[in-house]
Amino acid sequence: MNETAIVLVRSIIAFGTLLIFTRFLGKQQVSQITFFDYILGITIGSMAANLSTDIATDAWPNWVGLLSWTVMVYIFQKVTVKSRQASVYIDGEPVIVIMNGEIMDEVMKKLRFRLSDLQEQLREKGVFDINEVEYAVVEKDGQLSILKKAEYLPLTPKDINVRPEYKGIATELIYDGEIVKSNLKQLNKDEAWLKEQIAAKGFNEFAEVFLAVIAPNGSLFIDGFDDKMENPIDITDFKGLK
Amino acid sequence: MKEFILYKVIPLFILAIFICVMKSGEYLKQSFTEEDDVMYYVELVSTEIDNGHWSEAKTNISNVKDAFEIVKKRIQFSVERNELYEMESSINRAIGFVSARDVGGAKAELEEIKFTWEGLGK
Known part of the structure; x- marks a missing residue:
């Protein structure tokens, strides 16, 4: 019996199952979870750990446990989304x-x-x-x-009757040296235009650009892979890295 | 369609593979060749002990061990480690009893092997 191979296969099963199940449960933010959700997370994680490394037990019961808890969490989520009363009863309230x-x-x-x-x-x-x-x-x-x-409370532009410019969300045009073609198309721009913009910042190829984003007001942020700083500030006092 | 394949078909297919791996023990313990038929050799040893053919019983109890070595590699991912140890221990004890020509001990161990085998992968 090859214990390493068994743990490896069972870890793949546990990892894959956990990934699929957590995706199935959705995107509830970690910062918004209640104490009960936190305990649920620990319990499900513990079952996945047993499935992975506890080879003294059969993999199947651990997997069924993982499935059962996931289904119960899913049912709770559905109930609390549908009924406000149930949500208050189960999750509590502020x-x-x-x-x-x-x-x-x-x-x-x-x-x-x-x-x-x-x-x-x-x-x-x-x-x-x-x-x-x-x-x-x-x-x-x-x-x-x-x-x-x-x-x-801090003073806001509204308090002094100032109407600030609309900000919105910036769109990535180049990410890690690769053009994000869908975003470029959405903005009705082409590669030739983008090439012009990066050339103005001193870059010859798209591959030289680490990140390029465009704000709704049209202003561009372009950053290359080569940090061209002559005297970068070094804040570490750990000698081992010097 | 692409979304259906990515978010439904692929995860379900992966989960199905995992379930197959975990539940394959009962199927994979069955013999696929003559060399890996554990229960056939166990029955053979039992009959040979009844007939007092100890040298044949000795050969065939070794065949039980060899057959189980083949099966063990196939089922190791879907059964409990302790069940495999129990099988191995029973086989080794049976080898000892057959060598000592102890009818009672050998028969008891063979029954133990059959019992453990029944529960293997269930």
Whole structure:
């Protein structure tokens, strides 16, 4: 019995299965997962690990376990998307811990959320003076969202009646030396035009360009593979890399 | 159509291959040639012990071991490691009992081999 070959084959099965199953479960953001989702992730991961390396057990029961948990997570996702009540019941809901600048201590006790936790999360949000906070909400994933009092909010262009230019999303034209032809076509541009633009920045070939993006206002950002800096700033003090 | 192939057909095909690999043990333990027919040799050894043909039994219990070596390579990805060890241990003990011409021990081990074989890959 070749244990290396067995682990290799079972790892391929575990890896492939996990990849397919997680794609099937969709794109729920990791930062938005609830504590239960987190535990689910660990459990499914643990089953995949057993499937991969625990050769004392049959691969099949581990795989069926992986499938069962994935199906259950999928059903939960479907139910919570369809029913708001079910979503609140299963995933919980955001809770206000600072209301009109006042700490809701009874609510915090219920949540088992300590004052030090609140202070820590406020500091992480850049708030060092609790006086600045109008509202603070503990989200389903345990993260704190805050709304500062009006006098502490940053000034926006709207406050001073300025209408900023539309920004939008930039489009990649060259990525890692390769032209993104679909984007070029979408913008009604051709390779000859792109060649002109990179030539203006001193590049002769597309392959010399690491990244080229165009903003909705037409401004181009072009960066080559060769960093032409004469005196780059070196911030490391680790001698081993020098 | 392309999306259907990429996101439905290919993943399902890959999962089907994985399932086949994991569940292939029961099929792959069956004999495909004369040399890998484990149960045939086990029955043969059992009959030879009953008839007192110990030298033939000795030859055929070695054939059981050789046959299982062939089968083991095919089923190693779909069965428990401990089941393979149990089979190997039983075969080795049976070889010892046949060498010692111990009818009771040899017959017991042969039954153990049959029992483990039944559960292999299930």
